[in-house]
Amino acid sequence: MTLSLMLFYLLAALLVLSSLMVVLLRQVVHCAVALVAALFLIAILFLTLQAPMVGVLQILVYAGAIMVLFLFVIMFLNPALLEPRRGLWRGFGVLLALALGGALIALQRQDGAAPEPVAAGASFGSPESLGQSLFTDFVLPFEIASVLLLVAIVGAVVLAKREQR
Amino acid sequence: MIVDIGIVALKAFLVLFMVLNLAGVLGWIERKGSALIQDRIGANRASILGFAGLGLINTMVADPIKFLTKEDFIPPRGDKFLHTLAPCLALFPALVAFAVIPFGDVLQIGDRTINLQVANLNIGILYVFAMGSLGVYGIVIGAWASNNKFSLLGGVRGSAQMISYEVAMGLSVIGILMVYGTLELQEIARGQGALVGELLPESWRFMKAAVGWLPAWGIFLQPLAFLLFFTAAVAETKRVPFDLPEGESEIVAGYHVEYSGGKFLMFFAGEFAEIVTAAGLMTTLFFGGWQIPYLLRDGFHFPWGGAWLLPHLAVVLLQVGAFTLKVAFFCWLQILLRWSVPRFRYDQVMRLGWKMLLPLALLNVVVTALAIIAMQ
Numbered sequence: 001m002t003l004s005l006m007l008f009y010l011l012a013a014l015l016v017l018s019s020l021m022v023v024l025l026r027q028v029v030h031c032a033v034a035l036v037a038a039l040f041l042i043a044i045l046f047l048t049l050q051a052p053m054v055g056v057l058q059i060l061v062y063a064g065a066i067m068v069l070f071l072f073v074i075m076f077l078n079p080a081l082l083e084p085r086r087g088l089w090r091g092f093g094v095l096l097a098l099a100l101g102g103a104l105i106a107l108q109r110q111d112g113a114a115p116e117p118v119a120a121g122a123s124f125g126s127p128e129s130l131g132q133s134l135f136t137d138f139v140l141p142f143e144i145a146s147v148l149l150l151v152a153i154v155g156a157v158v159l160a161k162r163e164q165r
Numbered sequence: 166m167i168v169d170i171g172i173v174a175l176k177a178f179l180v181l182f183m184v185l186n187l188a189g190v191l192g193w194i195e196r197k198g199s200a201l202i203q204d205r206i207g208a209n210r211a212s213i214l215g216f217a218g219l220g221l222i223n224t225m226v227a228d229p230i231k232f233l234t235k236e237d238f239i240p241p242r243g244d245k246f247l248h249t250l251a252p253c254l255a256l257f258p259a260l261v262a263f264a265v266i267p268f269g270d271v272l273q274i275g276d277r278t279i280n281l282q283v284a285n286l287n288i289g290i291l292y293v294f295a296m297g298s299l300g301v302y303g304i305v306i307g308a309w310a311s312n313n314k315f316s317l318l319g320g321v322r323g324s325a326q327m328i329s330y331e332v333a334m335g336l337s338v339i340g341i342l343m344v345y346g347t348l349e350l351q352e353i354a355r356g357q358g359a360l361v362g363e364l365l366p367e368s369w370r371f372m373k374a375a376v377g378w379l380p381a382w383g384i385f386l387q388p389l390a391f392l393l394f395f396t397a398a399v400a401e402t403k404r405v406p407f408d409l410p411e412g413e414s415e416i417v418a419g420y421h422v423e424y425s426g427g428k429f430l431m432f433f434a435g436e437f438a439e440i441v442t443a444a445g446l447m448t449t450l451f452f453g454g455w456q457i458p459y460l461l462r463d464g465f466h467f468p469w470g471g472a473w474l475l476p477h478l479a480v481v482l483l484q485v486g487a488f489t490l491k492v493a494f495f496c497w498l499q500i501l502l503r504w505s506v507p508r509f510r511y512d513q514v515m516r517l518g519w520k521m522l523l524p525l526a527l528l529n530v531v532v533t534a535l536a537i538i539a540m541q
Contacts, residue, residue, distance in 0.1 A: 029309060033247065036302065052288050056295045064298025068305065068324055075309045075317070126287050127348050 007048060015041045023093070032071050039063045051125040168277075176283050177264070183489075184263050187496065188437035193224045195500050202504040232430035240312050240423050247310035252424065252431035255303025259438035262296040265289045266445040267351040269455045269485040270462065273477055281455075281485065282351050289350040290342070293446060294335055297401060301327050303435065304403075304410060304420045311423035319419025322511065323410030327401055329518040334397035336526035340390045340533040341383050341450050354454030357382050358461070360468060366540050378468045380458040383451035389529050391451045393522050398443040399499060400518065402436060406506040407514060444495035452491050455484040 018041060021034035039062045046055030134142050193208060200207025211227035239248050269281030286292055301324045308320020342348060345356040362377025364386075379385050400407040411419040421432045448454055459465050460483065464474035475483075509517070 027244075029244070029247065029306075033250070033302075033306065040299075052286050053291070056286075056288050056291045059295040060291065060298055064295060064301070065328065068298075068301050068328065071302075071305055071309075072321070072324065075305070075320075127291075 004048065008045075011041055011045055011048070015045070028074050029071070032067065032074055035070075036063050036067045039067065053125050053127055053130055172279060173283070176279075176281070180263055180268070180283050181260060184260060184438055184441050185434070187441045187493070188434050189225050189228075190221065191437045191440060191496055191500060192228060192433070193221050194497065195503065196224075198497075198500050199504050229430065232433075233427050235426040237426035237428060238423070243312040243423065244310040247306050248423075249428070251303050251307030251310055252428040252435070253303075254306060255300065256431045256435040256438065258296040258299040258303075259435045259442060262293050262442045263445055265292050265350050266442070266449055267354050267454060268488045269481055270355070272481050280351065281481075285349070285351060287349055289348045289353075290338060290450075291348060293350075293442070294331070297334075298331060300401075300435075300439070303432070307424065307432070308420040311420075313423050315416040315418075315422050316420050318416050319410045319412070319422070322412075322416075323403060323420055326403070326407065326409065326514055326518075329515065330397045330400040330407075330522070333393060333518055333522035333526055334401060336523065336530065337390045337393035337397060338450060339526070340387045340529045343530070343533050343537060344383075344386050350449050350454070353383075354449055354456060357453040358456050361385060362468070364540070380453060380456065382453045382456070387451070387529070387533070389525065391447070393526050393529065394450070395447065396517075397522060398447065399502060400514070402439040402443055402499070404436070404440070404499065405503040406509050408508060409511055409514060412508065440496055440499050441492065444492045444499065447495045448488060448491040452495075455488040457483060457487045460484070 015038060018034045018038040022031050022038060025031045025034060039058060043055040043058040043063070046052070046058060196208040208224050211223040239245050264283040265286055267280075267282035272279040272281055284292075304323040304327070305320050308316040308323070311317075341353065345353045347353060347356070357380065359381040360377060361379040361381050362373045364381055365373050365377065376385075384391050403410050409419075411421070413419075416422070421429060424432060459467050460480065462477075462480060464472060464480065466472045
């Protein structure tokens with residue numbers, strides 16, 4: 001087994017463990033912290049796949065910004081005090097996970113041997129190539145996404161203002 | 166292979182060692198500096214076997230011993246696991262963020278070229294910001310796990326402040342990235358080895374004569390960006406005048422009110438390590454990194470003619486020395502601020518971040534873009 005494969009299995013095992021902790025832990029804040037750990041591990045996986053840009057963006061956006069807001073909300077509302085009604089959702093989640101796992105296994109069976117991995121070029125995933133493709137091939141989806149974010153920001157400001165009166 | 170790994174490990178150790186030690190020294194400088202400004206003698210009680218002569222070394226030995234032998238108290242109704250995890254989360258990002266900051270150019274030993282930087286990532290500065298954004302967790306989780314209302318208030322203030330100023334900080338360096346055309350910190354440092362005259366177009370003869378001899382450092386090309394970055398960096402390290410998360414006159418000690426002993430030492434060291442990293446970034450982005458004006462790889466070349474050639478090793482040592490001196494200067498500047506400015510009110514902090522720094526940073530981006538177009 002090569003060094004990189006060992007690293008992958010180590011990361012994957014930790015990732016599965018932390019993802020399970022997100023679902024199974026009782027205290028909601030612990031779940032959120034486990035989710036942060038999972039996102040951080042995914043970022044390291046991206047690093048091992050020669051995609052540092054995606055990895056760092058993963059940390060910057062998900063672990064560094066979105067999850068902080070999640071923690072914020074959890075700490076203030078303290079949902080541990082609310083009556084947990086997880087029975088139905090847990091059954092639904094198990095079914096969904098089984099279906100997804102089955103689909104993945106079926107997909108792997110059907111394909112037979114996986115095609116040889118293609119080595120990434122030197123500029124693959126670099127900020128330059130990412131910027132190039134964002135502003136040429138994908139400029140329309142990019143702009144639409146920014147308009148969507150702007151609408152969300154304006155909406156949040158309007159809602160916050162109305163609350164004050 | 167083995168040698169390569171050894172070199173990387175050595176560089177990582179060296180940088181970690183320097184950051185941690187500088188953080189320790191800063192703890193002493195802060196006390197001595199505050200004593201100086203308040204016209205008293207400070208930090209002179211640590212003596213080893215009656216020998217108090219070397220204040221710095223004695224204090225650096227006495228401080229950790231004091232912290233590590235104190236009782237480590239965990240609030241009985243707090244969260245024990247998260248209470249222990251939080252100081253680690255506060256210290257870790259501050260220590261690893263320095264990895265992409267170059268402390269010298271290249272060192273040639275035989276036919277081996279060593280890049281004097283721990284990790285040469287093509288996303289450089291983004292990595293620093295990513296690690297900086299993780300710094301919030303130490304505060305938020307520590308504050309919540311303490312099960313104390315003062316802690317929670319401090320944690321809320323701290324996280325809101327850090328997220329707000331991250332935006333301004335990120336936007337303030339966009340101008341620098343546009344000017345030097347890269348995210349790689351080593352490339353940004355190399356780009357600052359040029360002279361301003363080499364960047365200006367041929368037709369701007371008057372400008373070339375007036376400022377052409379200046380090195381193309383960030384401070385000369387992006388002065389506004391430096392002011393914005395410096396302000397945001399001080400806010401990110403949560404120091405006076407932005408120390409509302411601690412605000413001892415209102416919320417006791419804020420997010421670390423329930424911390425003592427070694428865990429408090431970790432918060433404390435994390436704050437000073439953040440200062441060192443911020444100083445390293447200021448040096449690299451705005452003050453030429455390891456560059457000394459007119460010093461090229463083979464010696465000094467002055468724009469008014471004349472050259473002074475130096476051996477390779479001397480050049481490398483001069484550059485590493487220059488980087489260290491600049492970082493030390495910016496650490497000192499941040500320490501000095503503490504006793505020079507009073508603390509802001511919370512709404513003032515938010516107004517400064519969102520209504521002044523952010524628009525100014527956006528303006529800086531637009532003006533920089535127009536200037537770059539005009540020069541082409």
